[in-house]
Amino acid sequence: MNTAAVAVEAGDVHGRSLWQDAWARLRRNRLAVLCMIVLTAVFATCFLGPLLCPWQPGVQNLKLKAVPPGSTEVLDGVERTHWFGTDTLGRDLLARTLQGGRVSLMVGFVATLVALIIGVSYGAVAGYFGGRVDDAMMRAVDVLRALPFMIFVILLVAMFGRDLLLIFLAIGAVEWLTMARIVRAQVLGLAHQEFVDAARSLGLPAHRIIFRHIIPNVLGPVIVYATLTVPAVMLLEAALSFLGLGVQPPDSSWGTLIDDGAKNMESQWWLLAFPAAFFSVSLFCLNFAGDGLRDALDVKASKD
Amino acid sequence: MTNWPATEFPMLRFTLNRLIQSVIVVFAVFTITFFMIRLAPGDPFAGEKAMPDDVRKVMEARYGMQSASEYKDLQGFKRFKVRASGLTNEYFYTLRRFASGDFMPSFKYQGLWNAKIIRDAYPVSLTIGLAALAVALALGLPAGIIAAVRRNSWVDYSAMSLALVGICLPTFVMGPVFALIFGLKLRWLNVAGWFERTDWILPAVTMGLIYAAYIARLTRGGMLEVLNQDYIRTARAKGVPPARIVIVHALRGGLVPVVAFLGPALAGITTGSFIIEKIFNLPGLGQHFINSIFDRDYSLILATTVLFATLLVTVNFFTDLLIAWLNPRVRLT
Numbered sequence: 001m002n003t004a005a006v007a008v009e010a011g012d013v014h015g016r017s018l019w020q021d022a023w024a025r026l027r028r029n030r031l032a033v034l035c036m037i038v039l040t041a042v043f044a045t046c047f048l049g050p051l052l053c054p055w056q057p058g059v060q061n062l063k064l065k066a067v068p069p070g071s072t073e074v075l076d077g078v079e080r081t082h083w084f085g086t087d088t089l090g091r092d093l094l095a096r097t098l099q100g101g102r103v104s105l106m107v108g109f110v111a112t113l114v115a116l117i118i119g120v121s122y123g124a125v126a127g128y129f130g131g132r133v134d135d136a137m138m139r140a141v142d143v144l145r146a147l148p149f150m151i152f153v154i155l156l157v158a159m160f161g162r163d164l165l166l167i168f169l170a171i172g173a174v175e176w177l178t179m180a181r182i183v184r185a186q187v188l189g190l191a192h193q194e195f196v197d198a199a200r201s202l203g204l205p206a207h208r209i210i211f212r213h214i215i216p217n218v219l220g221p222v223i224v225y226a227t228l229t230v231p232a233v234m235l236l237e238a239a240l241s242f243l244g245l246g247v248q249p250p251d252s253s254w255g256t257l258i259d260d261g262a263k264n265m266e267s268q269w270w271l272l273a274f275p276a277a278f279f280s281v282s283l284f285c286l287n288f289a290g291d292g293l294r295d296a297l298d299v300k301a302s303k304d
Numbered sequence: 305m306t307n308w309p310a311t312e313f314p315m316l317r318f319t320l321n322r323l324i325q326s327v328i329v330v331f332a333v334f335t336i337t338f339f340m341i342r343l344a345p346g347d348p349f350a351g352e353k354a355m356p357d358d359v360r361k362v363m364e365a366r367y368g369m370q371s372a373s374e375y376k377d378l379q380g381f382k383r384f385k386v387r388a389s390g391l392t393n394e395y396f397y398t399l400r401r402f403a404s405g406d407f408m409p410s411f412k413y414q415g416l417w418n419a420k421i422i423r424d425a426y427p428v429s430l431t432i433g434l435a436a437l438a439v440a441l442a443l444g445l446p447a448g449i450i451a452a453v454r455r456n457s458w459v460d461y462s463a464m465s466l467a468l469v470g471i472c473l474p475t476f477v478m479g480p481v482f483a484l485i486f487g488l489k490l491r492w493l494n495v496a497g498w499f500e501r502t503d504w505i506l507p508a509v510t511m512g513l514i515y516a517a518y519i520a521r522l523t524r525g526g527m528l529e530v531l532n533q534d535y536i537r538t539a540r541a542k543g544v545p546p547a548r549i550v551i552v553h554a555l556r557g558g559l560v561p562v563v564a565f566l567g568p569a570l571a572g573i574t575t576g577s578f579i580i581e582k583i584f585n586l587p588g589l590g591q592h593f594i595n596s597i598f599d600r601d602y603s604l605i606l607a608t609t610v611l612f613a614t615l616l617v618t619v620n621f622f623t624d625l626l627i628a629w630l631n632p633r634v635r636l637t
Contacts, residue, residue: 139325142620145568146333146613148605150597151340158345178565185564185627188634221561224525228471228518235474239579243594255474262477276477283472287464287521294525 025296032292035285042282046101054080055092057099058250065090069270085270087260096252097275103253104279107167107237108230114172115233116226119179124210124218126180127187138184145177153245167246171233182225186218220294227290231283254279322624326617333613334402334606338395341597341605347372348411348600367408367603368397398603402610408603412596418607421592426611428498429576429588432507437573439512440519445562447516448523452531452558453550463520470517479510479583496585507584511577515569522565527558556630563630567623571616575608 026032064073069085084093126137152173156166190196191214199209238255240246247253254275261272349355349363357373364371370390375383401408407418447467451460486506487495494503530536531554539553540546576590589608596604628634 135321135325138620139329142329142613142617143332143336146329146609146616147336147340148593148597148609148612150594151337151344151605154597155340155344178568181568182561182564185560185634188627189560189631190633192633220529221522221525224521225561225565228521231471238474238476258474259476262480265480272477280469280472284465284468287468287471291464294528 022293022296026292029292029295032289032296035289035292039282039285039289042101042278042285043105046098046105049098050095053092053095053098055082055095057091057095057252059091061086061090063090068268069093069274084274085268087271088264088268091250093270093274096257097254097278100252100254100257100275101278101282103164103247103251104234104237104255105282106164107171107253108234110168111171111175111233112226112229114168115175115179115229116222117176118172119176120183120215120218120222122176123180123183124187124215127184128191128206128210128214130188130191134184134188138181141177141180144173149174150243150245153240157245162245162248164247167237167240170240171236174236175229175233179222179225179229182221183218186221187214190214190217216297219297223290223294223297227287230286234279319621322621326614326621329617330610330613334399334610335395337606337609338398339391341600341602342391342394344600346600348602350600367411368401369394398606402606407607407610410601410604412599412601412604418604421604422589422607422611425576425587425589425592428586429590430574432504432511432580432586432588433570433574433576435504435508436511436515437570439509440515443513443516444519445523447520448562449527449550449555449558451520451524452527455528460524464524467517467520470513471521473514475510475514475577475579476583478513479507479580482506482510483583496583498586503584503586507580507586510583511573511580515566515573518565519562522562523558526561527554530554530557533557560627560631563623563626567619567626568616570619571612575612575615 061073064071064082064086065088067082067086069083071082071085072079073082074080082092082094084097086092087096122137122141126134149170153166153170156170160166196209196213199213204213234253234255237246237253238259241248241253241256241259247256257275258272258279261268261275265272349360355363361371361373370387370393374390375386378386398408407422410416410418410421413421444467447463451463454460483495483506486492493506494500497503527550536549536554539549544553575593576586576588578590578594580586581588581590592604593608593612595601596608
């Protein structure tokens with residue numbers, strides 16, 4: 001009896017799942033780990049920061065309009081600093097950036113998650129079954145894509161009022177369409193590969209083949225596209241707000257703050273610089289973390 | 305959809321099937337849009353000044369609409385019944401006019417036909433869109449390929465960081481910055497408007513840079529996927545030069561995600577972007593997509609939507625052909 005068999009009998013050998021392997025590989029990628037830490041820090045700052053920040057995002061001080069970063073003001077008898085300066089209406093930019101970050105991060109991640117779940121399942125099912133199922137499902141996507149998105153948003157706003165949840169819904173409802181097409185294109189190529197034929201000849205049910213065998217193989221492009229979707233969603237939210245259908249003043253998001261900042265870019269640089277810095281750093285980290293994840297999940301690449 | 309007897313001509317069967325499906329898609333889009341805009345609150349005749357009832361009646365008759373005076377004072381189910389039958393009549397009237405190629409007059413631009421509005425605006429958007437696409441491909445493809453081949457090197461990191469800048473920077477920041485530098489400071493190009501031969505450059509570059517960033521990242525992802533496949537190793541083993549492997553063998557499969565993204569996006573790129581047109585003050589088609597909705601210009605909404613849907617099904621058809629050609633494992637159905 002060889003040693004391996006002994007070990008198996010003694011129960012010392014544990015299989016390593018795809019995810020355990022991926023996690024081990026991900027931890028070795030320093031850049032990806034650093035980016036994940038920074039991303040967590042940005043999240044923590046935006047969601048917990050307001051507890052420490054003395055300023056309220058909506059409160060104006062008309063005497064301190066558009067003062068540069070580092071100006072001080074006496075609040076409740078204590079001298080406090082506007083670290084990021086104030087905007088043209090005398091509101092503290094730090095508080096507004098954090099508040100905008102909460103909105104943007106939530107819209108970005110929730111809408112992308114919605115798009116991811118619907119798009120990947122839909123695209124994989126269409127691509128796997130092919131033929132008439134694929135035709136019908138993809139033509140339905142075409143119909144939804146061609147519908148004027150703005151009417152849909154206006155209808156939602158008219159029926160349910162202006163609500164942040166609606167922005168998630170509306171954006172998620174558009175973004176999954178592209179995801180579905182990308183996944184389907186990949187799955188069409190996979191559906192006739194040997195390992196899928198093998199799984200099918202073993203008599204596995206379709207849902208098991210799709211979710212256990214096919215979807216893990218399309219995760220690479222899906223993650224890349226998902227990391228592209230997050231910024232796209234945040235910008236779409238900004239565009240909606242720009243048209244008066246998204247976040248309404250006095251609330252803000254990074255998109256609307258950047259838009260405001262761009263208008264005053266020559267006289268008050270800080271109005272653009274701070275929100276844009278938060279936005280760009282988050283997206284940078286998100287993308288490199290996504291790349292790390294992609295590489296970690298790529299079984300073939302790790303062999304050579 | 306249908307079982308054509310000509311199974312020995314897969315291309316022909318695919319084309320015919322798709323043609324039928326496309327007509328159904330455009331029809332469905334038309335129908336859903338028609339009822340969606342009628343469900344939305346507001347109407348095209350609502351303005352700051354109240355419109356006299358007689359004027360309104362004449363206007364409504366011109367567009368085949370049920371007169372509002374017929375159901376204004378009705379309540380409950382009766383109102384619903386009158387309104388529903390009126391809407392159905394309007395729907396078939398509008399469908400007949402659109403099906404015969406007559407895109408009806410606009411509600412907002414009195415005296416102008418929608419076909420004329422689109423004919424004037426579309427060339428502007430098409431020029432800018434195609435130029436933007438050229439910019440995007442010229443920058444994005446090489447960057448993505450080099451980044452994938454030299455994976456995890458400084459070339460990869462700098463190319464991908466640049467691409468990220470393109471994705472992060474919103475159009476409404478990049479556009480004004482370009483206008484400031486090349487228009488106001490250097491005075492090379494016009495800041496806004498559509499008068500000179502060079503006016504397409506700034507909007508096209510602004511739009512193209514964003515798509516270049518997307519293309520670069522998708523190309524890199526797709527190439528990485530392909531470069532690890534067995535057939536690439538085989539090609540390498542039999543001594544094919546590395547450059548040829550990348551360009552001839554790998555690029556073909558690596559482009560699939562790019563094509564899948566760019567195909568449908570093409571319909572949007574060539575019909576203009578509202579934000580770009582606003583920044584550079586262009587008489588393009590993008591503004592009509594958004595403004596017609598805010599104006600409740602029913603016929604113009606339908607005209608732009610039908611145009612967009614037709615373009616979309618057309619590019620999708622060619623996208624699927626291209627994907628099948630790029631990846632022979634894909635079977636056309």
